[in-house]
Amino acid sequence: xxxxxxxxxxxxxxxxxPLTVKCTYSVSGNPYLFWYVQYPNRGLQFLLKYITGDNLVxxxxxxxxxxxxSQTSFHLKxxxxxxxxxxxxxxxxxxxNNDMRFGAGTRLTVKP
Amino acid sequence: KAGVTQTxxxxxxxxxxxxxxxxxxxxGHRSVSWYQQTPGQGLQFLFEYFSETQRNKGNFPGRFSGxxxxxxxxxxxxxxxxxxDSALYLCASSLAPLAGRETQYFGPGTRLLVL
Numbered sequence: 001x002x003x004x005x006x007x008x009x010x011x012x013x014x015x016x017x018p019l020t021v022k023c024t025y026s027v028s029g030n031p032y033l034f035w036y037v038q039y040p041n042r043g044l045q046f047l048l049k050y051i052t053g054d055n056l057v058x059x060x061x062x063x064x065x066x067x068x069x070s071q072t073s074f075h076l077k078x079x080x081x082x083x084x085x086x087x088x089x090x091x092x093x094x095x096x097n098n099d100m101r102f103g104a105g106t107r108l109t110v111k112p
Numbered sequence: 113k114a115g116v117t118q119t120x121x122x123x124x125x126x127x128x129x130x131x132x133x134x135x136x137x138x139x140g141h142r143s144v145s146w147y148q149q150t151p152g153q154g155l156q157f158l159f160e161y162f163s164e165t166q167r168n169k170g171n172f173p174g175r176f177s178g179x180x181x182x183x184x185x186x187x188x189x190x191x192x193x194x195x196x197d198s199a200l201y202l203c204a205s206s207l208a209p210l211a212g213r214e215t216q217y218f219g220p221g222t223r224l225l226v227l
Contacts, residue, residue, distance in 0.1 A: 043202075043218055043219070044155075044202055046215055046217070098167065100170065102154055105155075
């Protein structure tokens with residue numbers, strides 16, 4: 001069965017510093033990988049997804065994620081964090097059978 | 113352009129009852145997906161519909177069902193409600209199925225409380 005792990009419950013970064021939110025997955029076959037963000041009182045939003053092609057995927061709000069097949073990872077990154085990036089981030093994986101699983105979420109706090 | 117709308121926004125039911133939640137996608141979007149979010153289980157995928165066809169269903173019991181109409185609006189139904197069904201139910205729409213490159217847009221969710 002497929003699975004996805006977000007090894008960090010909480011990530012703290014200073015504003016202006018680069019941020020990374022980690023995600024690793026386990027799936028048989030080709031993975032479809034997703035990142036979502038949930039801001040307080042603003043609901044869930046789609047950030048980006050990897051289907052196939054370039055390993056570096058660019059998404060909304062300056063975020064990007066790198067698909068690494070050998071390390072089975074799909075880490076979310078941003079070169080310069082903003083206080084407004086503080087939110088709950090979810091990674092998800094979907095397999096060829098369309099079974100979709102979410103990680104437990106990582107709470108990102110960006111301090112001024 | 114109007115966003116994804118979900119009705120009702122809040123709902124209180126008692127165990128054993130059934131409930132129907134509605135999702136209206138962004139105009140022109142033909143794909144609708146449903147998700148359940150609870151403090152204990154986190155986010156879980158429920159269904160994906162595209163052009164009135166259920167493409168995929170998550171690991172939920174048969175009490176959870178759904179459908180999509182010709183205007184792409186979708187409903188999900190939960191019968192014989194259990195306390196554990198209390199959750200935020202989220203709907204998202206996109207132009208094409210999840211396996212495509214299109215962006216998903218989420219509605220505000222329906223918060224269901226089962227007493």
